[in-house]
Structures are given as structure tokens and as C-alpha cells.
Amino acid sequence: MSVPIPLKKSEITDPTVGRLVAYRRLLQSLDEQGVPLVSSKDIGDMLAIKPSQVRKDLSYLGEFGKRGVGYNVQRLLSDLSGILAPFHRWRAGLVGLGRLGEALLGYSALTGESYDIVALFDISPQKVGRVVAGRTCYHFNQLASQILEQRLGVLIITVPSSAAQQVVDVAVSTGQIQGLLNFSPTTIAVPDTIDVQYVDISVEMEKLLFRLKFVQQQRQQGGGVVQ
Amino acid sequence: MSVPIPLKKSEITDPTVGRLVAYRRLLQSLDEQGVPLVSSKDIGDMLAIKPSQVRKDLSYLGEFGKRGVGYNVQRLLSDLSGILAPFHRWRAGLVGLGRLGEALLGYSALTGESYDIVALFDISPQKVGRVVAGRTCYHFNQLASQILEQRLGVLIITVPSSAAQQVVDVAVSTGQIQGLLNFSPTTIAVPDTIDVQYVDISVEMEKLLFRLKFVQQQRQQGGGVVQ
């Protein structure tokens, strides 16, 4: 169909991709400020990442820096954007128009260049038929037909845990869906041809609080052994 | 002040804590269904985790299983809850009552046993003074005074990126804040006595789409099996 993009294979792992996205954001902002050059140390300072990590990440993409000088902001920005860009913009559906779903719809950070949310789904009669920001909300029972008709490749799942597996089963049965971004705090079962990215907000909060618990423990035992 | 919890030190890392939270959720559901016993294989099957990983995670907490039998659901649930519980419920503030902020407020998964969201903050006159689900919304300019008065230990940041650092600087200056859960897609600078957990929704989406790009490439080139 199209020319394969000369990715230096995928040594590019998930953690690296996450940082590349952060670099791109930073470079966008630097470019707007008219900054022409950055070093890996500059980037590292601004993003709280070690300069060696920055260089390693960028080295997967090729050699874009000038030794003794640094990286050209515009050049690096456009190269990064090229690497991160998909072959074509993804057509995404959002399933579950509750508060979180609506928040994501309005969330500018989720309105990237890589994909468009083109269809909404809910089970509530009050939601079905509504048009939010130009997208029509369909009933769940049209999920399969709309996935096919609108050629949706990815789905953002913001339904309650109890409904998640059911939604996913219907979606998967179409054979059209390739990826899922799941906000429901539950594990979903999918065939291994389908990729799931989990975003579990309460887990992130628990991780933070658990680490804090330890800090507190240490502080309590600070001067001597407080039992 | 309170009874020290017999943590087997903190070999308990972030990824493990994340899974412990998932185990707890699963066990809660199994307990409600009246299931008395589970094996590490059962848990692994349901959560898409290797049984050996499950056993390793649980082994950090002590020896709770019976060989040849498995784990007692109620016992394991209460032990896990004990490990994950903080010394005292945290008093949290939510800064930024936009769509995402409101979604999190209403999000039951963020209404755990570990903490309560007791105060809201925004800059918009339309939001300030409102009472949402029993919590009053204060103006940003009362952030410091309310953090102190209400003894807030953690803050959930859902303001736009451009405001995040400013908010954090004010919050940190009180000396009362110990942790931040940051949803703004930007890195924030904090003293190293303060712990930040990032939740970057657009990054998670980009990770998914980048992996899909590779799958597509392989399929176009006549590849077969997908990870």
C-alpha cells in the first residue's frame, strides 16, 4: 500500500516511546519560543531525565545531533514527529459517555495528530442521539455496525468495569478493531491479535500513596528507633 | 501514633504495588461471589499475569498460601488491604475543576479507602463557591491557606499545563504537601522531598498507536504472528 518508513527496527520500546512524546512536546514549545538549539543536558534538565537517557533514546532514530553543539530544534521536532506519526490517522471510537468519557472528548491533549475520535457510544437514552463536538452518539447495539461502517481501528473504553468485557467482545467480533485504550479498572480478555493499553487511574494513586507511606515510616523512625 | 505495620521492608516496588492493587480488586469480587480459595494460576489467568509473578509478588508480604491448596480468599484480601492501607486516610485536594477534574471527582475508582478528596480549587468565578458532592470549591488564591488549614497531604493536579508549575510552587511552599498526582501533560519541578506520580493520558495513547504501527508494518510485509 505505501512505502515502509525507515524505522531503525523496533528497538524502540514502550518507555522510550513515552519519552519521545515528551521530547516532542518540549521541542514544540521551544520552537514556538524561537530557540534554535538544545543539548541533551538541556532536555534532561527540563524533563527530569538523565542526558545519557535522552541521547540513547534519540540514537534509536538515527544521528540527528551535532557533536560539540547539540540538536537543531526544528529538525529534531520534525524528525520526531515523523517517527511517531502513524501510517494514516486512526479513526477512533469512544465507548461510554460518562464523566470520564466526556472529559476525554474535551481534553485537548487527546486531540492529537495521530487520530480522530469520530464516533461515540453509550447505553443511556439521554446520551444516544446527542451530538457532542460534531460526533454523534450511537447506542451500544450499533457498536458493531458502526465500527465496520466507519472503519474504526481503535476504541477508547470508558464504561464501568462491569460492562467492559461485553463491549470488548462485541468490538473484537467485528475483526476491524486493532487496539484498545482501556480506562476501566479491570482486565479484559482479547485475542492476541489485539493490543490493549491500560490506564488505571486509581492504581497510579495507590502507587503514590504507597511510596509516601514508606517515606513517613522512615521519618517517624528518623532520629532513633521509634517503635 | 499508630501500630507499625510489619512490612517486610520495601523490596515492594512500583510495578508490584500496581499488581497488588489489581489482586485486591479481584479478591474483593471473588469474595463477594463466595469463592473460598484461589491459586496463583487462577489469579494469573484472570488478570493476564504469569502465576510465578503472582507468587513472587505475594511472597514479599509473607507466606499466606497453603502448598498444594492455594490462597484463602478472605485472608489474602484482608492481608493485602492491610499492606496497601496508609497509616491514616490521606486528605487530598483537587486543583482544577475542568472536565477532567469533575470526572475524577465523580469517578468511583478514585474514591478509595486510602484517601478523601476534601477540597477543590479553581480560578473560574463560576466554579469558586460551588459545592460539588459536599466539597467546597475555593479560589486558587486560597490554595496555600486551605492546604494548611485543612492539612492536605496530597494534591491532584488537573489544571492546564501552563498553570501547573505555578500551582505546584504555591502548594509546595506550604511545606504541608507530600505527594502530587499530576494529570497535566508537563513535567513539574519539585524539591526531592515531594513525590510526584504522573498520569499522562495522551502518552498512553501514543504508546498504543506506535505499537500498532509496527504490527501493521509486519502485516504489510507479509508477517504472520503478532505479539
Added chain:
DNA sequence: CCATGTGAAGCCTTTCACAGCT
């Protein structure tokens, strides 16, 4: 015989350290 608990192996990610280019 079954499933746990755990050292050791294997794998993945980060960090170091320095050669090489500007």
C-alpha cells in the same frame, strides 16, 4: 500429587564512560 515460595537465570532498561566529530 499439587501448588507455594524462592534462589538463580534471563531479559530488559538505565547509566556510565569514553571515543569521535565539530
Added chain:
DNA sequence: AGCTGTGAAAGGCTTCACATGG
């Protein structure tokens, strides 16, 4: 002299494999 690019070392997490005990 300064900063990149990268092999090699270090560190961290997952998986294996088997001894142990019900």
C-alpha cells in the same frame, strides 16, 4: 573544548525450575 553516539556495565524486573510442605 564541548557534546554527541554507543558499547559495556550496572541495575531492576520477570520468569524459570525445583525444593518444600500440605
